[in-house]
Amino acid sequence: MYSNRDFNRWRRHPWHGLHARADDAAEDIVNVYIEMTPDDVVKYELDKASGFLMVDRPQRTTSSPPALYGFIPRTFCAEEVAKRCPDADEADGDPLDICVFSERHITRADIILKARVVGGIQMIDGGEADDKIVAVLEGDNIWGDVQDITDLPSIKAERLQHYFSTYKMIPGKEIDIKVDFVYGREEALKVIAAAEKDYWNHYGHLHEAAKQQ
Template sequence: FRFSSISRFVLEKFRRNMADERNGNGEQNHPAPKLNHRIISSMSRRSVAAHPWHDLEIGPDAPTVFNCVVEITKGSKVKYELDKKTGLIKVDRILYSSVVYPHNYGFIPRTLCEDGDPMDVLVLMQEPVIPGCFLRARAIGLMPMIDQGEKDDKIIAVCADDPEYRHYTDIKQLAPHR
């Protein structure tokens, strides 16, 4: 699918999410917590781990280039997912087949989809990276999907800092075997 032919609804929602993030107009049901309140409490002097979904900025260059958090490493048979309460990456299951994740897979922080999860992203890049790290990505396409009867589209992106992939702007530019 070409990025330019993505469902207008999904693309507009993605852009609206990022515009709301920049303007501080988060949805009423999911207000973005203030970063300093979650990261360090000056009153108690206790550190609190940053939550990758709520505390990580989407990035100053969004929607062109945006931050994303990797949950599943390229080549892995382990299905990890974000634990929404703690912000930690937990093991969901081990894939019982010869199938592996073809590229790094994760989510875009401070986004919310119809399924109640952050927006999913598959990031094409040369190397696997560890679960829980974040990187800068550029969307080049969309993979429409249905999961348990609900729409669960995946953004296809390239790592903005990978010299082999950063020049791609559309999924049609990729070689068929990628």
């Protein structure tokens, strides 16, 4: 459990302390906290309690993410997200993942950027909904005008599907991961809205407590 003391750190918590989008931002422009870059073959992940980036595990294979990989602040995948994935038993209980394409090579993680949502991939990992939102860097010189995932070359989504279907593979062992369904901007925005609702249902009390201090 988080205490008020945990919530009010000097360093703003990337998950709880940032907003999903600026107050004046369009619906499809979101803030993204980046955990991994396309160069990473070590799985980095946010430590939920401290807000610092930690090493989760070294990847067993040579796979590296084909896009910047992180999450949207103040989102959580629980009951509402699971409702949008009929084949899943539940959601994975993490912030909503997002992959961001950029023409320029961004080489470091633990940064924040703005991205335009264009679609997503419905991933089911061991019976849990684990959606991957797909976006492009806002203002990108190549991808900045993309509005929907259908505007991207199809190989972009295919590479994401391949990465997420194989990045947990261990020789000789089967994995239960499905990444068959790719959806567009409209469904992606509905998934984000569901994840925002899940966040407030589970963690809204943190913000109410902070207001009272």
